[in-house]
Amino acid sequence: MAAKTLTINGKQISAEEGATILQAAEEAGVKIPTLCHLDGVYDVGACRLCLVEVTGVPKLLPACTTKVSEGMEIKTDSEQLQKYRRLTLELLFAERNHVCAVCVANGHCELQTLAYSQGMDHVRYDYCFPKWGVDNTHRLFGMDHNRCILCTRCVRVCWHIEGAGTKNVAGRGSKAKIITDLNMPWGESGSCTNCGKCVQSCPTGALFYKGSTVAEMERDRSRLEFIVTAREKKLWVASD
Amino acid sequence: MDGNMISNLIQIKEQELAARKKIVLRCCMAAGCMSLDAKGVREQLEKAVAEAGLQNEVEVRGVGCMRLCCEGPLVAADPQNTLNIKVTTKNAPSIIAALRDGKTEVSRTDPNSSFFTKQLSIVLANSGVINPERIESYIAADGYHALHEVLHEMTPREAVEALVKSGLRGRGGAGFPTGLKWGTVAKSPGAKKYVICNADEGDPGAFMDRSVLESDPHAVLEGMAIAAYAVGADQGFIYVRAEYPLAIARLQIAIKQAKQLGLLGSGIFESPFNFNVDIRIGAGAFVCGEETALMASVEGKRGTPRPRPPFPAESGLWGSPTLINNVETFANVPPIYRNGADWFAGIGTEKSKGTKVFALAGKIRNTGLIEVPMGTPLRVIVEDMGGGAPDGGKIKAIQTGGPSGGCIPAQYLDTPVDYESLGKLGSIMGSGGMIVMDDTTNMVEIARFFMEFCMDESCGKCVPCRAGTVQMHHLLNNIANRRATARDLAKLEELCDMVKHTSLCGLGQTAPNPVLSTLRFFRNEYEELLQPDPFGPPSNGEVKKQTAAMH
Structure with a gap:
């Protein structure tokens, strides 16, 4: 495959043709913040945290879905981009009920980590305090919609890796919600294979193993292969 | 009847005229x-x-x-x-x-009266003249003759070139050169290609596309067939919103009649060209007017947009090259081929050719549909044709482009209507909704109304649009209810900038426009509602002075 040369933050790098900006940056050791991206599943460009500036393109482009091209000049950390990232995080924190102190994912949460790394130290917008429920009907897993950021990672692993098609999105805008099957309690889902990939993919404390308490919900991101090929390799046995 | 010959078309026309x-x-x-x-x-x-x-x-x-x-x-x-x-x-x-x-x-x-005489009908030429439920009526008005000519006298390449020459630009809002789009789809490699007509007209106050579909559905079908020939497609979809039952019914009749006469289907006009059209009915989501969301919906998926590139011209419906044009764009196509590209290019301004249909609504005496040459000053439209504000009111602003557009204040009434001029004023041509506001209209309320619309219609996929519109609406609510300070206004402006630049699709990217344009021209209406800031001096020096004066 032909290689492309481009610059990221003034640094000349080469990348494989067909690679995304995100992949090229990662290879070159440039960190671009992401939230809806998950290695192993296709990208949707929804969280807008990985937006980058490309010289000659008037719009900001998501690094996760934009392919590299020859001579591309990319900026990943301009002041403007950093400001937008902090604002995006502020909006996410204000949107639902993200209370770290009582969250199962406290200390292991990608949203929390991003807020630290991007310097989002407080939320200036009014909290919405929506009343979302918790679905605890599943034998092994729980889903707290209050902590969901609608990144749809769980939906994508469910459809495209597990192939079960249990998880989906219903509703529109701020009323959008992750559902199981045709919006039924998770425990009653006929299609769920109890594989737990969705739990493993969740960036926040929205999806968790039952029985985990504050700060106990750890996910091992380095073992992505685990998520992708868990079943064939019998690495992952979901049990209580 | 075997309708594959032009002689049949001429015969139908003659019979129709003789029966008059x-x-x-x-x-x-x-x-x-x-x-x-x-x-x-x-x-x-x-x-x-x-x-x-x-x-x-x-x-x-x-x-x-x-x-x-x-x-x-x-x-x-x-x-x-x-x-x-x-x-x-x-x-x-x-x-x-x-x-x-x-x-x-x-x-x-x-x-x-000038409401009628100042109009120039190209898209609406048959509207109000022919019977939209009888194909013979359309054929008598030279319908489907352009399709015959294109199929027999032009190569697909020549057909694209003719459209490029005409200077037609997309009538859905953004004004992308239609010929360029056709050319891109034609050049994209792929055995299967699609043509889609976007009839998911959803802007509040806009009803141009509905009228075109209800009044002259065959013009849209003929335009689609010509487009399909030019780009090499054999399947078309019309995506109509379910709220337009009459338009859907007339389209169904039109498709059936065109098939019966062999004007859609296989081997049209004894050529090797095949083209079928199916209707897809929207389920009420505004965002499905966005092309990538529309295609997802046609495919039977959840109607959410995806990042572009790849553009539909390259990878659209089921990954195949897809041409998407708006109803009015397709309705412009048959007249362009019938009368020639030069004829069309002679109408309008240098960069905006032809005419534009507008739906006049709001505080104006004559509400309805108008079609005027591009470059017609807004004043001619609202004062001469529209008859000005009713009950002796004074026109304050004109809203164009729906929730993606902006409010143009009365002092700019002499602006010619074309893509560039409206863009310079922070508004857009849009699909053609034109809402007139008089001096009783509260601009903050207008901004709040459109923000509520965008908030409700956000698909929820990307964060800036989903959560940002909620916060912007909340801030506008607070301002309108006199519960906001200068700091809140600054936060609103910051959010407008962020949502505009970071949203995934056009809905989010343009959602702040009604706020930005009213802030640009009617900032005083916002500032009058602001309260003194109890937490110290605001960063804005102007408001500080105001606050001091209030105490």
Whole structure:
């Protein structure tokens, strides 16, 4: 495959043709913040945290879905981009009920980590305090919609890796919600294979193993292969 | 009947013209007049004609929109050239009586008023003239002749070139050069290609595309067929919103009739060209007017947009190259091929060719549809044609482009209507909704209304649009209810900038426009509502002075 040369933050790098900006940056050791991206599943460009500036393109482009091209000049950390990232995080924190102190994912949460790394130290917008429920009907897993950021990672692993098609999105805008099957309690889902990939993919404390308490919900991101090929390799046995 | 030959088309036209009666009463059968019982009016007219024994002289024809919607139901009489307004089932028979003695109890309007005379009809040429439910009526108006000519006289490449030469730009809002789009799809490699007509018109106050579909559905079908030939597609979809049942019904009739005559289907006009059209009905989501969301919806998926590139021209429906144009764009196509690209390029301004249909609504005397050449000043549209604000009001602003557009204040009324000029004022041409506001209109309320619309219609996929519109609406609410400070206004402006630049699709990217444009021209209306900041001096020096003056 032909290689492309481009610059990221003034640094000349080469990348494989067909690679995304995100992949090229990662290879070159440039960190671009992401939230809806998950290695192993296709990208949707929804969280807008990985937006980058490309010289000659008037719009900001998501690094996760934009392919590299020859001579591309990319900026990943301009002041403007950093400001937008902090604002995006502020909006996410204000949107639902993200209370770290009582969250199962406290200390292991990608949203929390991003807020630290991007310097989002407080939320200036009014909290919405929506009343979302918790679905605890599943034998092994729980889903707290209050902590969901609608990144749809769980939906994508469910459809495209597990192939079960249990998880989906219903509703529109701020009323959008992750559902199981045709919006039924998770425990009653006929299609769920109890594989737990969705739990493993969740960036926040929205999806968790039952029985985990504050700060106990750890996910091992380095073992992505685990998520992708868990079943064939019998690495992952979901049990209580 | 084997309709694959042009001779059949000519025969149909001749038969249709020979069957014409001396007097034609054209009754508007578009949704606006239908809601005021235009159907009953038409039945009464038919009955009165029968009772007067005038069946051989008078034809009562159901036609499409006759433009002056506020005065409906409308009945026009030819060749008398009278236009009866607000016709009811009761007074309809007196229109027939008037054919004898000229006296009628039905009100009339002057068909030579500037509302009508300043219009230039290309897209709406058949609207209000032909019967949209009879293909013969369209053929008599030279319908499908352009398709025949293109199939037999032009190569697909020549067809694209002709459209490039015409200078037609997309009428859906953004104004992308249509010829360039066709050329890109034509050049994209792929055995299967699609043509989609975007009829998911959803801007509040916009009803141009609905009227075109209800009044002249065959023009859209013919335009799509020509496009399909030019780009190498054999399957078309029309994506219509479910809220347009009459348009859907007329399209279904039109597709059926065109198939019967061999104008859609296989081997059209004895050429190797095949083209079929199917209707897809939207389920009420505004975002499905965005092309990538629309395609997802056609594919049967959740209607959410995806990042571009790849553009539909390269990878669209089911990954195949796909041409998406708006209803009005397709309706422009047959006249361009019928009359030549040069003819079309001679109308309008240097960069915006042809005409534009606008739906005039709001605080204006004459509401309805107008079609004017590009470059017509806004003043001509709202004052001469629209008759200005009703009840002696003063026009304050004009909202164009729906929730993606902006408010143009009255001092810019002399702006010519074209893509660039409206863009310079922070608004957009949009699909053609034009809402006139008078001096009683509160601009903060307008911004809040449109923000609420965008908030409700956000699909929820990307964070800036989903959560940002909620916060912007909340801030606008606080400002409108006098619960906000200068700091809140600054936060609102910051969010507007962020949502505009970071949202995934056009809905989010343009959602702040109504706020930005009202802030640009009517900032004082916002500032008047602000409260003193209890937490110290605001960063904005101007407001600090104001706050000091208040104490």
